[in-house]
Amino acid sequence: MFGQQSNPVILDLHTHSIKSDDGRAKVQNYCQWIRNRELPIDGFVLTEHRQFDLESDYSSLAKSFDLCILKGAEVETEYGHVLVFGVTEALMGEFDFSSIHLPLAQVIEAAARHHAVPVPCHPGRKRVGMSAHLAEFGIPDGVRIVEIYNGGSRDQEDTIAQAMATEHNYLGIGGSDAHIVSHVGRCATRFPGQIRDERELVEALNAGEFEALTFRDAA
Amino acid sequence: MSDLADIDALRAEFLNKDFDVQTFVFEASQLASYALACGETAASYTDPEDDDFQAPPTFPTSLQPKRRLPEGFPKLPGLGMDAGKAVAPKLPIRPGVELTGRTHLHDIYRKTGRSGQMTFFVTRMEIYDPNGTQLATADTRVVIREKPTAQDDT
Numbered sequence: 001m002f003g004q005q006s007n008p009v010i011l012d013l014h015t016h017s018i019k020s021d022d023g024r025a026k027v028q029n030y031c032q033w034i035r036n037r038e039l040p041i042d043g044f045v046l047t048e049h050r051q052f053d054l055e056s057d058y059s060s061l062a063k064s065f066d067l068c069i070l071k072g073a074e075v076e077t078e079y080g081h082v083l084v085f086g087v088t089e090a091l092m093g094e095f096d097f098s099s100i101h102l103p104l105a106q107v108i109e110a111a112a113r114h115h116a117v118p119v120p121c122h123p124g125r126k127r128v129g130m131s132a133h134l135a136e137f138g139i140p141d142g143v144r145i146v147e148i149y150n151g152g153s154r155d156q157e158d159t160i161a162q163a164m165a166t167e168h169n170y171l172g173i174g175g176s177d178a179h180i181v182s183h184v185g186r187c188a189t190r191f192p193g194q195i196r197d198e199r200e201l202v203e204a205l206n207a208g209e210f211e212a213l214t215f216r217d218a219a
Numbered sequence: 220m221s222d223l224a225d226i227d228a229l230r231a232e233f234l235n236k237d238f239d240v241q242t243f244v245f246e247a248s249q250l251a252s253y254a255l256a257c258g259e260t261a262a263s264y265t266d267p268e269d270d271d272f273q274a275p276p277t278f279p280t281s282l283q284p285k286r287r288l289p290e291g292f293p294k295l296p297g298l299g300m301d302a303g304k305a306v307a308p309k310l311p312i313r314p315g316v317e318l319t320g321r322t323h324l325h326d327i328y329r330k331t332g333r334s335g336q337m338t339f340f341v342t343r344m345e346i347y348d349p350n351g352t353q354l355a356t357a358d359t360r361v362v363i364r365e366k367p368t369a370q371d372d373t
Contacts, residue, residue: 021328021339049330076331100329100336128331 009195010213011068012044012188014083014121014147014175019056020049025181027058031065032181039185040215043068045085045175045201047121050075050098052087070198073097077104079120079140080128083147083175086116086202108142117205119173121147124160131164139168145205148172149214151186152179158214173205174212187214226338230327233292239284239322247314250274253281273311279346279357280304284322287342287361295338295363302339302362310354312346318354320344325358335365 015030016023027046034041043062046053051073058069072085075097082104084091094110095102104120111118123130123146130146148162149172165172174187190211191204204210247267254264254275262269312318325343329336339362346355 021330050328081331098328100331125333127333127335 007194008190008192009042009068010040010188010190011070011195011201012041012176012178012185013072013085013119013173014047014074014150014187015044015178015184016048016074017046019046019051019053020179022049023179025178025184027056027069028061029181030178030184031061031067031069033184034067035065037185041185041188043070043195044178044184045070045072047072047074047083047175050100052084052092052097054089054092068195070195070201072198074121075102075107076100076128077102077107078137079104079130079133080123080125081121082107083119083121084111084116085119085205086111086114086198088114088116090114091116104140105142108140112142115202117145117202118143119145119147119205121175122150122153122157122161122177123147123164124153124157124162125150129157129161131160134164143168143170144208145171145173147175147212149174149187149212149216151176151183151214151216171208171210172212173210174214186216187212189213226327226329229293233289233324234327235323235325236289237321237323238289239286239320241282241284241320241322243282243318243320244316245274245312245314245318247272250278250312250314253278267314271311273313276308277304277306278312279306279308279344279355280359282318282320282344282346282357284320284342284344286322288340289324297338297363297365299361299363302360304360305358307356307358308354309356310348310352312354317349319347319349321347337362337364339363 017027062069073087091114108118120130126132148165173189176186178184192209195201259275263271264275322344326341329338342359344357
């Protein structure tokens with residue numbers, strides 16, 4: 001798919017560490033697992049629940065394991081949960097990340113002003129997925145990308161997500177939604193070129209050249 | 220669960236205020252029994268004759284306050300259940316040492332998931348020796364989730 005690119009990179013765009021209240025994985029253990037199991041991913045994004053982890057610096061771990069470790073967030077809106085990539089301190093001042101009642105429109109507008117990218121995640125899931133709220137709230141403006149492979153999906157949740165993406169011309173990403181070490185890398189996203197930081201991730205997402213991957217069947 | 224008491228108000232009124240104080244003293248045999256029941260095999264946890272004998276790291280989770288929540292805390296609607304324990308050991312807990320457990324509400328927060336809205340309470344017991352040195356903290360997390368609806372069966 002990315003034949004003209006020499007160095008595609010595969011990132012798990014949806015993971016949680018012990019910084020999340022329900023996360024049971026230390027970041028170092030994700031790194032060890034990826035390398036010991038020779039998982040086909042080049043890194044992961046920590047999208048902690050209802051917060052952005054400003055304090056943690058994983059650069060030395062990233063260097064030690066030769067992995068790309070980036071940070072994002074997973075916030076909660078009336079349309080369900082939404083990943084946000086490219087979070088900055090300025091964006092954090094735009095809305096309360098800890099709220100479970102954020103208006104999706106506010107998240108999308110604020111993200112646009114601060115060059116961040118919002119991505120509704122596990123959209124095929126009841127209650128916390130976007131598709132469950134379309135009948136009540138309508139099709140939201142400003143959504144370009146949704147998560148079509150989620151490592152925690154059950155039953156037909158990913159199928160529903162993919163159908164919704166097809167119907168509305170959304171691009172699709174993949175992420176494991178790992179909360180424990182052994183789930184990292186179940187799903188991921190392939191980009192055509194190198195991604196070294198959050199800014200390059202945002203650029204790559206905005207460029208729209210990526211492909212959602214699932215490794216669940218191979219696990 | 221939108222009719223639940225305002226979380227910010229609950230946090231302001233109840234967080235970080237001790238609402239229970241208990242004292243405990245454990246004999247070596249009790250600590251060893253606990254360790255064996257947990258499947259521990261290290262002599263420092265199972266053999267009272269060991270030079271470094273002490274309670275195993277998870278032991279503080281067995282210490283309980285008399286009150287679960289502060290006096291005056293509102294009863295919230297929904298289904299309550301245990302949502303996990305967490306221990307932060309700092310120094311060894313030795314037999315025969317009087318322990319003081321001071322308990323406060325450490326956190327209250329909400330989240331949404333497949334099962335709907337949930338409210339979490341984190342009760343923290345801080346455990347001290349007679350010199351006032353903190354030996355460990357033990358967190359108990361309780362979740363109140365909204366009652367299931369017909370949608371949950373689909």
